Amino acid sequence: MSAPVHSxxxxxxxxxxxxxxxxxxxLQSLGLRYRQHTVQQPNVAHIRGAIDKVRHMLTVETDVQRAARLVAEAAAKAPRPPLRVQH
Incomplete structure (x- = not known):
């Protein structure tokens, strides 16, 4: 039985x-076209090999890491309750 393939x-x-x-x-074979372009690829050997050849130009996240980052960014942008100052 093989482990699940994450993105x-x-x-x-x-x-x-x-x-x-x-x-x-x-980079074109990975589907990347321009700066700050993000693509989703399966976590398989030939994709990881291509990533290793141009790692200095890329940022790579798993689906779990990306979900955690997006939640953290959303929490940082969420409105905070107003400060109540009593004089």
């Missing part, structure tokens, strides 16, 4: 300008 969320952090052609082709 990877891959975000391109650097521009494609000035990047080696081989790296550009790897």
């Amino acid at each position: 990877l969320f891959i975000t391109l952090k650097r521009s494609l300008a000035g990047t080696r052609e081989h790296h550009v082709r790897i």
Whole structure:
């Protein structure tokens, strides 16, 4: 019985300008097109291998990590109760 395959969320952090052609082709095969573009890919060996070749240009999160980050960001943006000052 194999473990469940989680998703990877891959975000391109650097521009494609000035990047080696081989790296550009790897990024395009991952589905990344422009800076700050995020794609969801399955967590399988050939995807992880492609990520390792251009890791310096990417941010990679699992679905669990991304969900936790989004919850934390939403909590930070949530309105806080007003301060009550008694004079």
